[in-house]
Amino acid sequence: MHELSIVYNILEIVKEHAKNNNLNHINKVVVNVGEFCSLEENSLTFAFEALSKGILCNGAALVIQKTEAKAYCTHCSTEFKVTFMSKLCPICKGYSHQITAGYEILVSSIEGE
Amino acid sequence: MKQIVIKKSVLESNDKIAAMNRTLFNSEHVFTINLLGSPGSGKTSILENIISKISCKYNLAVIEGDLYTAKDAARIARYNTNVVQVNTGGACHLDAPMIYKALPYINTTNLDFLVIENIGNLVCPASYDLGEDMKVVVMSVTEGNDKPLKYPSMFQRSHIVILNKTDMLSLTDFNKEEFYQDIYSLNETIKVFEVSCRDGSGLDQLIDCLMRAIKNKKDV
C-alpha cells in the first residue's frame, strides 16, 4: 500500500540527480530493496508506471534488486545472513537482534541521456 | 547514454525529520511510543485504559492518526487529555513530517509521555520512523495466531506486542503456543502482554512497564 509514497520518493531522487547531471530523459532506474522491507514488487512496478507517465522517466524501466538481510553478533564481532525466522550467529549460535541490513530501500543508479 | 550511481535512501527525507522529532523528545525527556496494529485490534481502547491509570501521575499527550474522521481523537478528548488528530487523507501510514507538523499543537514542555496512535495497518507503518522510543504493536485473538508470520516486519521491529481481547479466547481457535513460538523466532527480545480491555486483565502489568519507561526517561 505504501508503494505509492515510496515511488514518489524514488522519483524525487531521480529528478534531482537527473538535473544535476543534465539528463533529459531516464531509461532505467535501479533500486535496492532489503529483504525485510514489506514491499510488493508488482505494486512497485505498477506505481512506477503510473507516476512516471509524461515526465522525465516516461517509459523507463524500474529494476528491483533484492538485498540480503544481515545482523551483527557483538560477541563474535561478525556479520551474518539472517531471515525473519532465523537470527542465530553461525559461530556462537547466539541470537542477534542487531539488524545491519535488510530494511533499506535505495535508489542505486539511473541511466539516461 | 550516461549511468549515474546514486545509492541514496528513499526513506532519507523521512528519517531526517524523525531525527529532529527524536532530538526534541530527548531534550524534553518525553517518552514516546508509536502504537501500531491492525484496524480494530483495540489500540484506542488500550490507550483509554492507559490514560485513566497514568494521567494522575504523569503529563501525557496523544497524536491520533487516522485516514479520515476525528472519532478517535474525540474518544481521547473525553479524558481531558491533550490530543491532536492527524488525518492522512488516504495515506496508509503516519510519517515523520506529519508528526513534526502536529507537535506545535502539543505543549511538550513538562510533557512526560506521548502516544502516537498510528493508522490501523500491519504493513506500511513499520517502515516509517517517527522519532519514537518504542514501537508497540497491538493484535487481538480474533485475528488469528498466524498474524506475526504474515506481517513479520511489524513484529520484528516492535519492542512490545500486546495480545488483546483475551476475554474472547475460548470463542476462537487462537493457538497461544504457536503464537509464542512464532513471535520469539521473529524477535527474541520482544515483550508480550496478554490483556483484555473488556475484563481488565493484564492491563496493570502493561501499565507498570510503561510507567517504568516514562520514569527512566525523566531521570536521564
Ligand SMILES: Nc1nc2c(ncn2[C@@H]2O[C@H](COP(=O)(O)OP(=O)(O)OP(=O)(O)O)[C@@H](O)[C@H]2O)c(=O)[nH]1
Ligand atoms: N471483547 C473485547 N472487545 C474489545 C476489546 N478491546 C477492544 N474491543 C472492541 O474492539 C473494537 C475496536 O476497538 P478500538 O479500540 O476502536 O480499536 P482500534 O485498534 O483503535 O481501531 P482503529 O483505530 O479503527 O484501527 C471496539 O468495538 C472495542 O469495544 C477487548 O479486550 N475485548
Ligand SMILES: [Mg+2]
Ligand atoms: Mg483507534
Ligand SMILES: [Zn+2]
Ligand atoms: Zn556470535
